[in-house]
Amino acid sequence: MTTMMSAALPATAPVHPVDPIGIMPRGLTDTDGERIATAIAAARTESTRRVYAGVWSRWERWCAGRGVTVLPSDPLAVCAYLTEQAAAGRAMGTLDLICTVIRHVHLTCDLHNPADALAVRQVRRGLRRTYGSAPRRLARPLSVEEIRQIIHGIDRSTPIGVRDAAIILLGYASALRRSELVALTLADVEDKPAGFLLHIRRSKTDPEGHGEVVGVAHGQHAATDPVAALNAWREIRGAAPGPVFTRIWGSTVSLQALSGHVPARMLRARAEAAGLDGTRITAHSMRAGHATTAALAGVPLDRIAAQTRHKDLSVLLNRYIRPLEALATTSSKDLGL
Structure with missing residues (x-):
């Protein structure tokens, strides 16, 4: 060969x-x-x-x-x-x-x-x-209430607890894909008074690496503020160049990057520990939850698409917006059953 x-x-x-x-x-x-x-x-x-x-x-x-x-x-x-x-x-x-x-x-x-x-x-x-050709097992979107429930169950006095809380809150607030989340380096995080700018060097929708920027604002509650959560993790991780989220061996924080499977396994385990059904919870549950929650809050489709960086708006419509509209507008609630 x-x-x-x-x-x-x-x-x-x-x-x-x-x-x-x-x-x-x-x-x-x-x-x-x-x-x-x-x-x-x-x-x-x-x-x-x-x-x-x-x-x-x-x-x-x-x-x-x-x-x-x-x-x-x-x-x-x-x-x-x-x-x-x-x-x-x-x-x-x-x-x-x-x-x-x-x-x-x-x-x-x-x-x-x-x-x-x-x-x-x-x-x-x-x-x-x-x-049929429809996806059979879509990730279940997580609501803000469920994210709070998960975060509340994490012991954030430990390095791994601080790291996991930061992954969940930043992943939910940014709507990043799991591959983008674990690929972040310290140099990709730009501090701003209103929050962070995350520089995505390469992604599924940007395979040629032109680069994209995603904003993350301060949260309204201290316990679920993604900016505070990431800052807390960065203090523990240290300022050495390399990936933002790294492996922890016992109580030792390494500079070894996480694989893309770690956020999915971690989120499911944390969700189940908090009493949620983890059957359809994956790393995509954070991204899907962001889109769904934003749609419920009345955020315009173009703003959601700008955050999630969906090139095909039909994906947002068919997977997130229309299911919500179907439940809100269904005539079954008017039948008197």
């Missing part, structure tokens, strides 16, 4: 004997190839490459278990895999991702994309009609 092919494919993907990416024109050097490979790798984030590798690895194992060729893949094998995954409860978004990864590997290897076959397209259409 050439350096450039390795950069383009998931780590487990085999290489087709025809490797057009690996054929270097006369006059180009290995250094040129390494630079091209670096640029190819940067076309997708590290997290995306990990996801692609996982999807491809599972497809490889399925093909090996069935005794079918993985590359090039047979369209009917893809159909069988998709229907099996759908029957196992996989969402349509997962099935679409499987097709995306299979397409990516085949096109990179200069092979025909089996997901383009008529049979695969018909199967995908039929699965949508059979199982």
